Amino acid sequence: MGLLEKCEQLFNTSNLYEVLGVSKDASDAEVRRGYYKLSLLVHPDRAPGDQQATSKFQILGKVYAVLSDKEQRAVYDEQGVVDEESVTLSQDRDWEEHWRRLFPKITMKDILDFEKKYKNSDEELQDLKRLYLLHEGDMDQIMDSALCCEHDDEPRVRDILQRAIDSKDIPAYKAFTNENAKKKANRKRKAKKEQQEAEEARKELGMDAEDSLVAMIQQRQKSKEKGFNSLISDLEAKYCKKPSAGKRASKK
Incomplete structure (x- = not known):
């Protein structure tokens, strides 16, 4: 099953932008915040043993990988397809380790403070x-x-x-x-x-x-809608460091 089909199965949409709750013309920062917010809610640390949450976390990583790569995003925007053979979507990638390189750990107190x-x-x-x-x-x-x-x-x-x-x-x-x-x-x-x-x-x-x-x-x-960026904006501004420039994935 390809990425778009998995998105449809887990998020009820095959549109990568809708999965992250951002518009098609979203900036790189907006795409990143959308990914961060959703991945935070389904992170394995938040729901230990929840296989669906783990699957969603991994798929969100792949969605972000596509939309954060200029070449792959351009192909997706133009043709509506993703390159399943690309290094970026490799099944061997540790998505949790990748996530931790991008973002720091946010505490539950931060989440509760935001709710208030x-x-x-x-x-x-x-x-x-x-x-x-x-x-x-x-x-x-x-x-x-x-x-x-x-x-x-x-x-x-x-x-x-x-x-x-x-x-x-x-x-x-x-x-x-x-x-x-x-x-x-x-x-x-x-x-x-x-x-x-x-x-x-x-x-x-x-x-x-x-x-x-x-x-x-x-x-x-678990079933929350995906369009609320302010939580991540606030927490990211407080905790997140800008990720180092990664190597752009090449296509096989």
């Missing part, structure tokens, strides 16, 4: 409005995609969006304004199940309170 800063900010408002428009008011998809949100945040999220509707900032989609009770109940049941799974994992692994919080964040971030 992000919630109820103007940036969150803009992100929620964008998600609302993207998913045409479908709260299932909005809640699955919104950064730093769990089920308990739903009333707050709904209130934010309703105020935006009332002020004519966004249209009143029926999927949002007339959502039926059954759909809301299913969403609540799904969230409760995820919380129970996180608690069971905590007990099984003997996690302390902080580790438990990490597990819950991991659980709810």
Whole structure:
């Protein structure tokens, strides 16, 4: 299975830019931040033993490798294909070691500090409005995609969006304004199940309170939408050193 097919399987899109949550005209820095943010959420250290997370981490490394190489990115932009035989996409590459060369380790405290800063900010408002428009008011998809949100945040999220509707900032989609009770109940049941799974994992692994919080964040971030760059911008500015110029991959 090629890279594009694997992207479709793991990220529900074969578009490399959509995988990283950036536009086609994104700068190199924006591509790098998109890669960093997503790879941070599925890094093996964050979800030990999660094979799907490990697979996503490896695929994200390959996506970034293609889009960070000027020649390969140009071919992809023009033809919509990637060179599966290139050294860059070699199956023997240690993607975790490559990631650690590019980025430092970010602590869970940094993530939690960001959550406190992000919630109820103007940036969150803009992100929620964008998600609302993207998913045409479908709260299932909005809640699955919104950064730093769990089920308990739903009333707050709904209130934010309703105020935006009332002020004519966004249209009143029926999927949002007339959502039926059954759909809301299913969403609540799904969230409760995820919380129970996180608690069971905590007990099984003997996690302390902080580790438990990490597990819950991991659980709810597995399906998060890919467009939020501010977390990485903030953390990267604080911690990340510019990577040394690497050798450009040559094609076989």
